[in-house]
Amino acid sequence: xxxxxxxxxxxxGKTIDLPVYSGAHGPDVIDIRKLYGQTGMFTxxxxxxxxxxxxxxxxxxxxxxxxxxxxxxxxxQLATKCDFLQVCYLLLYGDLPTAEKRADFxxxxxxxxxxxxxxxxxxxxxxxxxxxxxxxxxxxxALSAFYPDSINLHDAQQRDISAxxxxxxxxxxxxxxxxxxxxQPLIYPQNNLDYTSNFMRMMFAxxxxxxxxxxxxxxxxxxxxxxxxxxxxxxxxxxVRLCASSGTNPFAAIAAGVACLWGPAHGGANEAALNMLYDxxxxxxxxxxxxxxxxxxxxxxxxxxMGFGHRVYKNYDPxxxxxxxxxxxxxxxxxxxxxxxxxxxxALEKIALEDEYFVSRKxxxxxxxxxxxxQKAIGIPVPLFTAIFALARTVGWIAQLxxxxxxxxxxxxxxxxxxxxxxxxxxx
Ligand code: CMC
Numbered sequence: 013x014x015x016x017x018x019x020x021x022x023x024x025g026k027t028i029d030l031p032v033y034s035g036a037h038g039p040d041v042i043d044i045r046k047l048y049g050q051t052g053m054f055t056x057x058x059x060x061x062x063x064x065x066x067x068x069x070x071x072x073x074x075x076x077x078x079x080x081x082x083x084x085x086x087x088x089q090l091a092t093k094c095d096f097l098q099v100c101y102l103l104l105y106g107d108l109p110t111a112e113k114r115a116d117f118x119x120x121x122x123x124x125x126x127x128x129x130x131x132x133x134x135x136x137x138x139x140x141x142x143x144x145x146x147x148x149x150x151x152x153x154a155l156s157a158f159y160p161d162s163i164n165l166h167d168a169q170q171r172d173i174s175a176x177x178x179x180x181x182x183x184x185x186x187x188x189x190x191x192x193x194x195x196q197p198l199i200y201p202q203n204n205l206d207y208t209s210n211f212m213r214m215m216f217a218x219x220x221x222x223x224x225x226x227x228x229x230x231x232x233x234x235x236x237x238x239x240x241x242x243x244x245x246x247x248x249x250x251x252v253r254l255c256a257s258s259g260t261n262p263f264a265a266i267a268a269g270v271a272c273l274w275g276p277a278h279g280g281a282n283e284a285a286l287n288m289l290y291d292x293x294x295x296x297x298x299x300x301x302x303x304x305x306x307x308x309x310x311x312x313x314x315x316x317x318m319g320f321g322h323r324v325y326k327n328y329d330p331x332x333x334x335x336x337x338x339x340x341x342x343x344x345x346x347x348x349x350x351x352x353x354x355x356x357x358x359a360l361e362k363i364a365l366e367d368e369y370f371v372s373r374k375x376x377x378x379x380x381x382x383x384x385x386x387q388k389a390i391g392i393p394v395p396l397f398t399a400i401f402a403l404a405r406t407v408g409w410i411a412q413l414x415x416x417x418x419x420x421x422x423x424x425x426x427x428x429x430x431x432x433x434x435x436x437x438x439x440x
Contacts, residue, residue, distance in 0.1 A: 126200065297352065
C-alpha cells in the first residue's frame, strides 16, 4: 500500500491526521486503525458501505464500468480462453500455470476426487428431503473430521493439501447430495475425465447405462464455475476470512462460507430468480410482467426482482453478459431456443432496463439472472443451484483465506459497536 497523503479529521476541538493509501486500482482508503486510540471514537458502517476490510491482490471489480479482473485478467478473457482448473491455479497461486504446472495441478486435484467411504454414512443421517445447502454445509464441515491431517491453518503445507482436497472433493460431495435426494446410487469419480465432465457424470450417470458427456454442456458448466470462482470481499468471502481469523481449520471456515452463501440476497439468488420466473410464468407469462414490476416497485410488497441489482456493480454485471451468451448456446444445443422461461427472462430484462425505477437506482442484471436457466437446461435441479455456486466459489474462499493468513498484519476480526440498549440497571 502506498501512502498518498493524509486526511484530517476535526471533531470536538481536536484535529488528527489519518494516513491515506492508494491501491493498484479503485478508491483510496483512509487508515483508521489508530482512530480509537487517538480519539476514543469508533467509525460506524453497518453493511460495510464504505469500509475496506483488508488489502487484497486477488480480484478487482470496477462496479461503475462493469469490470471484473481475477489477478489482473479480465473475466471475459478467462471465460473464453481458460478452463476452470487454470482459473483455480491463477486464483490460488497468482499466475496462470505453465503447461507443466497445469499438468501437475490437474494431476493433484484429480487424485483427491474420492471422499472417505464413511462420509456416505454421515450423508445418510440427513432426511431425504433436506435442502442440498443444509447437506453441503454439514458435509464440508465434516471434512475436518475425515481429514484431520490437514487442519492446521498455520501450516502452509497443510493449507495447500486442504485447498486441493476441497477443490477436488466439492464436486463429489455436491453430486452425493443430489444422488441422495433422488434415491439413486452414488457414482464414484472417474479420473480419466476432466474436472467438469467428471462432475457431470457423477451427477447424471446411473450404473445401468453408459453416460456420454456433452461437450457443449460441460463447457457451459465450466464457464459457470469460472464466473463464480471469486468476487472479492462479498458476504461469504468476508465470512470465511472472519471465521478463519480465529485460527479455526480451513474446512470449518469454508463451511461457514457455504452457510452464508445460502441466503437469497447472495448465492441463493439464482434459485430465487428461477422460482420468480416460474411464478410469473404460472400467472400468465410475458403479459404479467407489468403487474410484477409494479409489485417490485411497491415499497410495501417486499418483492424484489431477483437476479437484479448488486452492491458493487452499478452497471451491467460482466458475468451476466457471458451467462446470457452461454444461455443461448445451451438452449440451442438442446433444441430449446423457444424455452418460455428464457423468453420471459429476456422480456423482463428489457422492460426493467428501460424502467425509471431501475435506471435511477442503477439496477442491472447480475450473474444469477441467467445462470438458473442454464443450470435448469443442463438438468440441474433448482435446489442444487446454490450448491453449484458453492462448489465454484470454494477456490476463491481458499485463495482469500490463504492471503489473509500470509498477511503479517492479520489479526482476529473483531468489529466494535454503537451500544443503544438499556443503561446499567439492577435486578430487583
Ligand atoms: N429489485 C427491486 N429493487 C431493488 C433491487 C431489486 N433486485 N435491488 C435493490 N433495489 C432497490 C432497493 O429497494 C433500494 O431502493 P430505495 O433506494 O428506494 O430504498 C435501492 O435499490 C438500493 O438497494 P439496497 O438494498 O440498498 O442495495 P444493496 O447494495 O444493499 O443490495 C442486493 C444489493 C444484491 C442485496 C440487492 O440488489 C438485491 O436484493 N438483489 C436481488 C438479489 C440478488 O439478485 N442477489 C444476487 C447478487 S449477485 C450474486 C452474488 O454475488 O451473490
